[in-house]
Amino acid sequence: MVYLNVSTFELNETIGSGLFYLKGYYEKGNMIVTEQGIGVITVPLVIGLVASTLINVIQFCRTPSVSD
DSSP: OOOOOOOOOOOTTEEEEETTTEEEEEEETTTEEEEEEEEEHHHHHHHHHHHHHHHHEEEHHOOOOOOO
């Protein structure tokens, strides 16, 4: 889950550090372009993948096998 907050960026101001950073800068006119660290997206995706895989494995192991 990504938490969004409205904040005013200065030119090349960076919020956060390491994999979790958000950087704002001006590109053309009044348009503000933001750059974000890879951890902002990949960490929640990896956590979701691991959790769903774990749930599927647990459900697979708990289902009774049909034997004659």
